[in-house]
Amino acid sequence: MKKLIAAFGLTLLIAGCNATTPEKPASLKAQYEVALKNAQAAVEKAAAVDGEWRDIRWKKSKKRYLPSAIKAAEAGDYEKALKLLEIATFQAEAGYKQAMEQKNAGPRF
Amino acid sequence: MKKILTLLLSAGLMTTAMQAVSSPQEDLEKFRLYYEQRFPGIQLDDFGNGPYALDANKRMQWESMEEFPPYEEYVDKGREIWETPFKNGKSFASCFGEDPSKVRVKYPRWDSKTQQVVTLEGDINKCLKDNGEKPFGWKKGKIAHLGAFLGYEARGQKINVVIPDDPKALEAYEEGKHFYYAKRGQLNLACADCHVQYPGQRVRGQMLSTGLGQTTHFPVFRAKWEKASPDGDGMGTLHRRYGGCNKQVRARPFKAQSRQYRNLEFFHTYMSNGLEINAPGYRE
Numbered sequence: 001m002k003k004l005i006a007a008f009g010l011t012l013l014i015a016g017c018n019a020t021t022p023e024k025p026a027s028l029k030a031q032y033e034v035a036l037k038n039a040q041a042a043v044e045k046a047a048a049v050d051g052e053w054r055d056i057r058w059k060k061s062k063k064r065y066l067p068s069a070i071k072a073a074e075a076g077d078y079e080k081a082l083k084l085l086e087i088a089t090f091q092a093e094a095g096y097k098q099a100m101e102q103k104n105a106g107p108r109f
Numbered sequence: 110m111k112k113i114l115t116l117l118l119s120a121g122l123m124t125t126a127m128q129a130v131s132s133p134q135e136d137l138e139k140f141r142l143y144y145e146q147r148f149p150g151i152q153l154d155d156f157g158n159g160p161y162a163l164d165a166n167k168r169m170q171w172e173s174m175e176e177f178p179p180y181e182e183y184v185d186k187g188r189e190i191w192e193t194p195f196k197n198g199k200s201f202a203s204c205f206g207e208d209p210s211k212v213r214v215k216y217p218r219w220d221s222k223t224q225q226v227v228t229l230e231g232d233i234n235k236c237l238k239d240n241g242e243k244p245f246g247w248k249k250g251k252i253a254h255l256g257a258f259l260g261y262e263a264r265g266q267k268i269n270v271v272i273p274d275d276p277k278a279l280e281a282y283e284e285g286k287h288f289y290y291a292k293r294g295q296l297n298l299a300c301a302d303c304h305v306q307y308p309g310q311r312v313r314g315q316m317l318s319t320g321l322g323q324t325t326h327f328p329v330f331r332a333k334w335e336k337a338s339p340d341g342d343g344m345g346t347l348h349r350r351y352g353g354c355n356k357q358v359r360a361r362p363f364k365a366q367s368r369q370y371r372n373l374e375f376f377h378t379y380m381s382n383g384l385e386i387n388a389p390g391y392r393e
Contacts, residue, residue, distance in 0.1 A: 050369065052361040053295050060356075091295065095360075098292060102299075105291035107136060109143045109305065 028078035035085040036073075039066060042092035051099030053091045065091070133272045133282055133379055140380050143305070144321040154385045156322030159392065163309045164316055171391065180257055180330035180389040183344045187258025190251055195240045201255070204236035213256075213263035213386060217270060217374050219278040226281050226371040229256060230346055247365035248349035249334070249342065256328040257344055260388025268325060268386060270379040285376030288369060289320070294360030300373075315393060324378040326390025333393065344389065347374055 026034075043066060046052045055063040069084035131139075144156060148163065155162040161171040191209055194200045205212045216229040230252050234244035245252035272282050292299045303312070304320035311317070327347040335343030348365035351373060355362040363369045 047361075050363075051293070054356060054359040054361050055295070056361070058361045094295075098297065102291040102293070105287055105299065107131075107139065107286070107290060108301070109139065 028082065029073075032073050032078045032081050032085070035082055035089070036069070039069070039085045039089040039092065042089050042096070046092040046095040046099065049096060049099040051095035051097075053095045056088050056091050056095075130283070133279075136286065137380060137382060141321060144308075144319050148309070148319070153383065154322075154387075156319050157325035157381070157384050157387050159318035159322065159326070159390070160309075160316035162322075163319070167316060174391055178330075178391060179335065179343065180391060183254045183257045183330065183342065184261045184389065185258075186251075187254040187256070187261075190255045191258055195237075195242050197240055199240055201233070201236055204232065204239070209259055210262040210266075213259045213388065214266045214269060217371065217378055219271070219273055219275065219281070219375070221273070221275060221278075224277045225368070226285075226375040228348075228366065228371055228374055229259065230348070231366055231371070247346065248352070249338075249345045253328040253344035253346050253349075256346060257330075257389040260326075260328065260386060263386045264388070266386050268378060268381045268384050270375065270382055272375070272379060281372045282376050282379065284369075285372035285374070288373045289376055294355065294358035296358040298358040300354065300377075320377070320380060322381050322384050324374070324381050325384050326387050326392075328388060329390045329392050331392050 043052065043056055046056075052058075055061045055065060057064055057066040065084045065088035069081040069088060072078075072084060073081040141153075145151075145153075148156075151162050158168075158171075161168040191201050202209075213229060216232070217226050219225075220227045230247060233252055233255055234247075237244045245255075272278055289300045292302065301320065303317045304323065308317045308319040324347060327350070328344055329350065330343045331345060332343060334345050334349075335341050346365065348370045351370050352362035352365060
């Protein structure tokens with residue numbers, strides 16, 4: 001009986017430890033790769049409805065968040081890259097939303 | 110009973126949908142009436158002078174500028190381009206006809222063969238390509254010089270864009286109309302926000318012009334472009350200006366002569382039907 005209780009207690013302990021052990025954070029590089037894919041998809045989605053904003057990737061923009069993020073990642077600065085991708089994704093999603101909201105825009109005097 | 114209700118509801122919805130799409134002529138009448146009521150006392154053709162029709166001081170400055178207009182040398186350059194034969198011995202007259210004063214008024218036009226809007230610049234470059242010449246750039250330089258000459262020759266003639274009763278042509282017109290009224294870019298502004306809602310107001314040092322008459326003076330000589338150009342050539346096409354406007358509201362500009370800008374030009378110029386061509390113009 002004692003053995004059974006001990007085994008049960010051990011099982012509980014192991015299970016408890018597993019549940020509370022925080023997941024190992026993904027490396028910045030891995031986070032960047034996921035964020036880049038998301039940003040690129042969001043930009044393409046906005047562009048498909050003519051809703052892309054100026055500073056995401058347009059060649060004459062001084063900001064160019066998406067290409068700048070790629071450049072930062074290539075230089076190993078993943079933190080900067082992630083920040084830039086966050087802006088690019090936000091702008092792309094906002095551009096898409098705007099285009100959808102303006103779908104029926106017409107004369108207003 | 111249910112069937113009757115459904116039928117009535119469908120009929121009602123269809124009527125509403127049909128009413129929502131107004132004809133180009135109806136759009137034009139409402140557009141013009143709006144400006145005439147908002148700016149009483151301004152003659153119809155004067156809307157083609159943009160901010161100089163709205164502000165007396167600006168008008169004085171502009172009139173003194175017009176005594177020695179900075180676009181004059183580019184009109185001369187355009188004349189030279191028109192008269193210079195291609196390598197094959199032909200010239201622009203072989204594409205556009207002998208009389209340069211009759212060219213500008215035909216544009217933009219609907220091409221039923223290609224089912225798209227054709228602009229003057231589009232046909233200029235087509236003519237060059239058809240004759241084995243290298244096409245011009247779309248936004249400035251020679252294309253704007255030739256446009257300035259053709260505009261100058263056409264001065265005084267009325268804008269007369271024809272939208273044929275062709276569903277595709279109407280679709281292009283509607284797309285252009287939608288573009289004009291749809292907010293875009295990070296600043297969430299439509300062409301109409303500045304030029305329908307707020308003409309006469311200032312954006313920094315510039316006065317916003319009315320949408321009515323905006324296309325009559327293109328290609329245009331802009332002081333801003335003159336400053337940015339290494340050789341002081343301030344001439345530019347309408348699509349160059351469209352790109353600049355989109356850039357200013359922080360939207361990604363479309364390419365000059367893209368479908369979006371050609372359709373916008375179709376709608377935008379149609380809205381100025383009946384106004385005199387006064388190209389090339391001068392703007393700040």
